[in-house]
Amino acid sequence: MLGLLIADENVESRKQMADLFIEAGYNVTVTNSAANALYGILKRTAQVVILSSQFDEITATELIPILKKCNRKLTIILVSGDLSLSLLRKVRKEGIFYHALKPVEPEDREEIRQVVQCAFNNLSSSMV
Numbered sequence: 001m002l003g004l005l006i007a008d009e010n011v012e013s014r015k016q017m018a019d020l021f022i023e024a025g026y027n028v029t030v031t032n033s034a035a036n037a038l039y040g041i042l043k044r045t046a047q048v049v050i051l052s053s054q055f056d057e058i059t060a061t062e063l064i065p066i067l068k069k070c071n072r073k074l075t076i077i078l079v080s081g082d083l084s085l086s087l088l089r090k091v092r093k094e095g096i097f098y099h100a101l102k103p104v105e106p107e108d109r110e111e112i113r114q115v116v117q118c119a120f121n122n123l124s125s126s127m128v
Contacts, residue, residue: 002120005046006030007037007055008079013102017050020109021116034058041070048119050112052102053080061087064094075119079103079112097122 004026008014014030021028029046031037034056040046049067053060060078067074078091081102088099097119103109 002048002123003027003029003040003046004116004120005037005040005049007034007049008032008052009055010052013052016103016109017112020113024113024117026116026120032056034063037063038066038070041067041074044071047073047123048075048077048097048116050077050079050116053078053083059087061090061094064091064096068095075123077112077115077119 004021006014006017006021006028008017009032011032014032018028018030029040031040037049041049051060051063055063060080064076067076075097076095078096078099079102080099083099091099098115100112100115101108103112
């Protein structure tokens, strides 16, 4: 089964996103630990990751290359509210699937839901 990993330090943000994707029928794992995120990726339980910009005292720009080395087919959706343009360019070069602003309003969560659905659709079509 395809898995979604939500890696975010913010408890409320993790809970909101987890509830959204569990309700949508996804196999969801949440973590606030970089070690647990790496474990999920190495064990191939997560194919899509929603990653916050600051996580476990490691920035996304530092963590994304490590995650991609663990699984180069990993789909990473970066969710941040304060990423500079130069850092955004850097993470795009590392191969993120999508960059979204932190959801604030209900329609913002709809954007994330659609992006995750698209990510899984891309995975399904590449497996055929």
